[in-house]
Amino acid sequence: MQTRRQFLFTLIAGLFVSGTEASLKSFQPSDYVDISNKLSSLVTNKNSALFIGKAYQSLPPQKTTDIPQEIFSLLQRINLTQKEFIKLEKPLVLQKIKNAIEQDFHTGNVELVNGWLLSKTEVKLCHVLSLIWAT
Numbered sequence: 001m002q003t004r005r006q007f008l009f010t011l012i013a014g015l016f017v018s019g020t021e022a023s024l025k026s027f028q029p030s031d032y033v034d035i036s037n038k039l040s041s042l043v044t045n046k047n048s049a050l051f052i053g054k055a056y057q058s059l060p061p062q063k064t065t066d067i068p069q070e071i072f073s074l075l076q077r078i079n080l081t082q083k084e085f086i087k088l089e090k091p092l093v094l095q096k097i098k099n100a101i102e103q104d105f106h107t108g109n110v111e112l113v114n115g116w117l118l119s120k121t122e123v124k125l126c127h128v129l130s131l132i133w134a135t
Contacts, residue, residue: 032067055113056127059113063127065131078121079100080096
């Protein structure tokens with residue numbers, strides 16, 4: 001018999017998975033191109049982003065290379081849907097990313113990558129970009 005806590009956890013996890021799957025299924029090829037292009041335009045130093053992304057990928061545990069899933073995860077971190085991200089002007093997207101990075105540092109949501117202490121949002125962004133640029 002499940003405890004109430006186990007039941008609620010299972011229920012909430014099930015809702016999250018269903019929402020994630022639905023969002024990923026709605027990921028259109030045109031959205032992927034638009035999002036990839038916009039993400040690429042946000043970075044001024046491509047070499048640094050590639051370096052961080054590849055260094056992160058080499059850290060255990062093994063990272064996923066499913067680009068739509070990773071983009072979805074990144075957009076969740078910055079609290080935007082795919083459509084919102086595509087429609088939002090670049091300065092507003094950068095502000096959302098900056099806010100997520102600041103929140104990561106305030107909450108200790110950081111990752112040590114090649115000697116650098118980075119926010120998980122920064123790392124996720126570099127990881128996604130390195131995957132996009134590798135295709």
